[in-house]
Amino acid sequence: MAKVEKNFSTMERSSTLFNILEVDGIPLPVLSKEMWNKISNFQARPDDLFLVTYPKSGTTWMQEILDMIKNDGDVEKCKRVNTLERYPFLEVKFPHKEKSDLEIALEMSSPRLIKTHLPSHLIPPSIWKENCKIIYVARNAKDCLVSFYHFHRMASLLPDPQNFEEFYEKFMSGNVLFGSWFDHVKGWWAAKDTHQILYLFYEDIKR
Numbered sequence: 001m002a003k004v005e006k007n008f009s010t011m012e013r014s015s016t017l018f019n020i021l022e023v024d025g026i027p028l029p030v031l032s033k034e035m036w037n038k039i040s041n042f043q044a045r046p047d048d049l050f051l052v053t054y055p056k057s058g059t060t061w062m063q064e065i066l067d068m069i070k071n072d073g074d075v076e077k078c079k080r081v082n083t084l085e086r087y088p089f090l091e092v093k094f095p096h097k098e099k100s101d102l103e104i105a106l107e108m109s110s111p112r113l114i115k116t117h118l119p120s121h122l123i124p125p126s127i128w129k130e131n132c133k134i135i136y137v138a139r140n141a142k143d144c145l146v147s148f149y150h151f152h153r154m155a156s157l158l159p160d161p162q163n164f165e166e167f168y169e170k171f172m173s174g175n176v177l178f179g180s181w182f183d184h185v186k187g188w189w190a191a192k193d194t195h196q197i198l199y200l201f202y203e204d205i206k207r
Helices: 033-040 059-070 101-107 125-129 141-154 164-173 181-191 202-206
Strands: 004-013 016-023 026-028 049-053 113-116 133-138 197-201
Touching (some): 033 101, 049 059, 059 113, 059 202, 133 202, 141 164, 141 181, 181 197, 197 202
Parallel strands (some): 133 197
16 A cells, blocks of 8 residues: 655645645645545546656647547547546646546546556556556656746746756656656556556657
């Protein structure tokens, strides 16, 4: 069972309060231990498709590709709702939404497409048990670092990254949301040998 620590960091930025829960040493944007228990006990379905990435690795881009495939290339169908509303993030509760994305996922009809940034060892066990299909997208660490830094500067929900040098040190030590890039990509690379995982590279998709 994952070791859940108390909220090790509460970061205030302007009027936004951002809580981080540490699970097995990984900083996660989870509101509480109770919320983490619900995520960990999430019940997957055999026909679920999970899109997994480390932050800033082409999540939205790949979601749009998958949505186009699902809708047979019908652009109008893909515009039915905005990107954030279309497919839920397993571990995220956005302030502008009444329900958590976990609750939204539970209410969705099958087949579901669900996104997550969780490392492989923190994925809900039911996903492995149901042998769900997973698409993982990996991106060059340097590009992830720079994009993640600027995303922190832009998004008021995220902790202030201070200067780039400080953020670089945190990134290299894994002291950022979702932990170490290195552990994340290696963990999912190993998991592909025993599970239904299509492991893609951002740079290959971009060609």
